[in-house]
Amino acid sequence: MNIDIRTISRDPRDFDYTLEPGWWGHEEGDGQVLGLAGPLNVHISVSKAGTKYLVDGHLAGRIIIRCDRCLEPYQRDIDAGFSFFLIVTPSPSEQNEIELLEDDMSVELVTDSEIRLDDIVREQIYLSLPMKCLCREDCSGLCPLCGTNLNMKTCECLREKGHPGFSKLKKVKFQGE
Ligand SMILES: [Zn+2]
Ligand SMILES: [Zn+2]
Structure with missing residues (x-):
């Protein structure tokens, strides 16, 4: 109008x-x-x-x-x-x-x-939009390596490359089984 x-x-x-x-x-x-x-x-x-x-x-x-x-x-x-x-x-x-x-x-x-x-x-x-538009406050975003939407599913990228603590935990668990 x-x-x-x-x-x-x-x-x-x-x-x-x-x-x-x-x-x-x-x-x-x-x-x-x-x-x-x-x-x-x-x-x-x-x-x-x-x-x-x-x-x-x-x-x-x-x-x-x-x-x-x-x-x-x-x-x-x-x-x-x-x-x-x-x-x-x-x-x-x-x-x-x-x-x-x-x-x-x-x-x-x-x-x-x-x-x-x-x-x-x-x-x-x-x-009216906020500085950052987030679908939810804890939106996990996309995997920077493979682009997977981490809200929907997980990918292996960060598990393998990422946190050393994570892989140690994984090993301990396997040994215990
Ligand atoms: Zn989002
Ligand atoms: Zn990934």
Whole structure:
């Protein structure tokens, strides 16, 4: 959904809608977010604040993302509020001033007179992700040698190359039998 920025005044305009799982396309390059696991409820409110626009919102739903450690998809609840200023890209003479603001996470630039709500939602989904996405806290990840997903099964690599203590234990056990 796109909003014509000229329709925004100081009175906040509210947009409430639901995105269905099919909304998330496959066009995303880096693949961290794989899609929606169910409907995503979106609330966004936009108002004019001087020369800027204040965007406030909230997302609630469930997303499918890839585990950083074992690379398997898993589901994660999203319940994220956000708030930032939008600045319509000014004339080139004002560009320098704006570059200073770009470091500030709470400022976003739009290049034309439209606010694309879907782009905001997509970006906020990414911003809601933790530094490390793990399918579970003790995810064992992949074997660095053979690539086996160690959550599902074990492999022999680390047993043979790895821990000397481990092989000693194994021997003792055999001798005792
Ligand atoms: Zn994992
Ligand atoms: Zn292995």
